[in-house]
Amino acid sequence: MSEIILLGLNHTTAPVELRECLAFTTDDTERAVVQLADNPAVEEVVLFSTCNRIEVLLVAKDPGKAVELSKSFLSEFKQVPVNDFNIATYVHCGDEAVGHVFRVAASLDSMMLGEPQILGQIKEAYRTASEKRTSGVILNRLMHRAFFTAKRIRNETGIGDNAVSxxxxxxxxxxxxxxxxxxxxxxxxxxxxxxxxxxxxxxxxxxxxxxxxxxxxxxxxxxxxxxxxxxxxxxxxxxxxxxxxxxxxxxxxxxxxxxxxxxxxxxxxxxxxxxxxxxxxxxxxxxxxxxxxxxxxxxxxxxxxxxxDENIEDRQREAVKAQRIVDEAVIRFRRWHDSLDVVPTIVALRDKVSGIAAVEVDKRIKSMDHLSAADHDAIRNMVNAMVNKILHDPTQFLKKGSCQGDKSIPLDITRKLFKLDP
CATH class of the missing domain: 3.40.50.720 (NAD(P)-binding Rossmann-like Domain)
Incomplete structure (x- = not known):
């Protein structure tokens, strides 16, 4: 299954001199995401670059390979040896990567806790990836959940209420x-x-x-x-x-x-x-x-x-509440991400049952010359509705089962039971 990977460095891991060397302009970002996405090992990519952080967010099947690829790419693109920035980088995979993105969007990882500018900068980075078509199903969902989570934190906590400048x-x-x-x-x-x-x-x-x-x-x-x-x-x-x-x-x-x-x-x-x-x-x-x-x-x-100073203390207290919202959002995202494994089986099951139903309906309709075109449509709609109702419970079972225990068992049984594999 494809994994979410994040490689980055920020104000806590790298001095400003290094961040300057690796910073991306808008034009740089547009070229960089396209070049990264062209690599067969990368399925999706979004790149963030602000004065305080440079982060590459990827979807790939091989996390280790994706990390090494990202480091090599940064080195070649910015003409900075890997050894000059390797020690300053951090890597997050899976839930850690998702939680990190949510924290960054909500300004929980910012130099100035709760500052609002970072969300706009991340939206701009995502807009670039969307326009260049380097973000797909997984990162599209992740980024929209990040924006939703950041908004929820603003509304439900006082993280941005008090002055810190x-x-x-x-x-x-x-x-x-x-x-x-x-x-x-x-x-x-x-x-x-x-x-x-x-x-x-x-x-x-x-x-x-x-x-x-x-x-x-x-x-x-x-x-x-x-x-x-x-x-x-x-x-x-x-x-x-x-x-x-x-x-x-x-x-x-x-x-x-x-x-x-x-x-x-x-x-x-x-x-x-x-x-x-x-x-x-x-x-x-x-x-x-x-x-x-x-x-x-x-x-x-x-x-x-x-x-x-008093307001910073207030924000730090509110950050504890914000982290609970982030943790909840990570769990919800994981459930959605895990459910993607069952999609091919659900699609194959629906295609097979719908295909059988369509063939049988066409056979019967051909022998019913007295029926009008409207009658034909009514019969097809009725059969499609029956197929949807019959498949509803198996579909829900597969989706729920994907979030509990070994999801390969129900998937394997379903594929064998309905002969979905060639």
């Missing part, structure tokens, strides 16, 4: 403070990567105006255009403190950019509205004493990391 944590805290982020005005001070990501996430949550202040005004203009906002000069920041609700700062300054007295000076103009600071700078940009003011909330990089 600085930018997501900023959004989460903002929602706690304001209830909704819609129409809240944002001021970005400086231009650090994490600060920009935080602004991008806030924009996706429909904040209002975005002001950008940078020591280089031209850089501020460029960033403001990116967020459809307004660039202001750094000297104008204090004038805008009364207009904004969220301040994200990452300037690289050696001293506080905004102090407690600056906020006290605009409290009356702000009418005591809440003000949320996200201070991602080291050294810090925002005076922590601002926290002592009413309706002012300052979170520095350590505070945000603390939120993330």
């Amino acid at each position: 600085i930018s997501y944590a900023a959004v989460q805290l903002g929602r706690k403070i304001f209830g909704t982020l819609e129409n809240k005005a944002v001021l970005l001070l400086g231009a650090g990567e994490m600060a920009e990501l935080a602004v991008e996430h806030l924009v996706r949550h429909h904040v209002g105006r975005v002001f950008v202040a940078n020591r280089t005004f031209e850089r501020g203009v460029t960033l403001a255009a990116k967020y459809k906002g307004q660039a202001i000069r750094f000297e104008e920041v204090k004038e805008h403190l009364s207009q904004v609700d969220i301040i994200i700062s990452s300037t690289g300054a050696t001293d506080f950019v905004i102090r407690r007295d600056d906020i006290k000076a605009v409290r009356r103009r702000r009418r005591n509205r809440s003000l949320f600071f996200i201070d991602i700078a080291v050294p810090r940009d925002i005076d922590p004493d601002i926290n002592r003011l009413e309706n002012a909330y300052v979170y520095d990089i350590d505070d945000l990391q603390g939120v993330i």
Whole structure:
């Protein structure tokens, strides 16, 4: 019987330098799956390649041969000696391979537990294999069950509920403070990567105006255009403190950019509205004493990391629930996969009985000249219905028997009883 085999390496087994050497572009993937599928030892193939993993998923009758073939192929295709990556590879067969695919799709095997991007990347890999016709009955079923399982885990656990990045944590805290982020005005001070990501996430949550202040005004203009906002000069920041609700700062300054007295000076103009600071700078940009003011909330990089650490612990607890769903899905898939063994016998049995019935019906119909074409069709439909009902119980017996004990015994008896072998 054909087996499912997975060969791969990922962020836990291989450094980024090695993953870079073996990474596949979209064009690479299209060519690779076709070339692998052309090998007689490979029945089906899907190839995943992301920044954190490269995995070859195969269906083959000889797992050992398929693994060696995959290693040789990776070596030749990417011009990397097998010895350079062999120690970093892992191999899964059967249930282990199925469970691994389900875990990867559900982001249980990701560097960032619960991150949603991996599912889209796997769907894209499967789409490529489908378009190139390198996935067949088994991998088609496996991939669709992986997508279903990942969706079920998202719906039934909290694996993706809590923020595990600085930018997501900023959004989460903002929602706690304001209830909704819609129409809240944002001021970005400086231009650090994490600060920009935080602004991008806030924009996706429909904040209002975005002001950008940078020591280089031209850089501020460029960033403001990116967020459809307004660039202001750094000297104008204090004038805008009364207009904004969220301040994200990452300037690289050696001293506080905004102090407690600056906020006290605009409290009356702000009418005591809440003000949320996200201070991602080291050294810090925002005076922590601002926290002592009413309706002012300052979170520095350590505070945000603390939120993330708590959320990671929550996700790890949810991962235990997710693993139970994966285990259940693996069992269901195994039952389906095992049932494939009985399909040739069921098809042969149906073909033989249906063939006998068709021959006998044709013989009788020829001698019944008084019957119309409609009568002929009615007789054929009646006989086909009888055949289906007669074969229903034997078919169910063979399918259920394939999941229990030695499935070769009922198959062998059926083939001998009905003389299905030539």
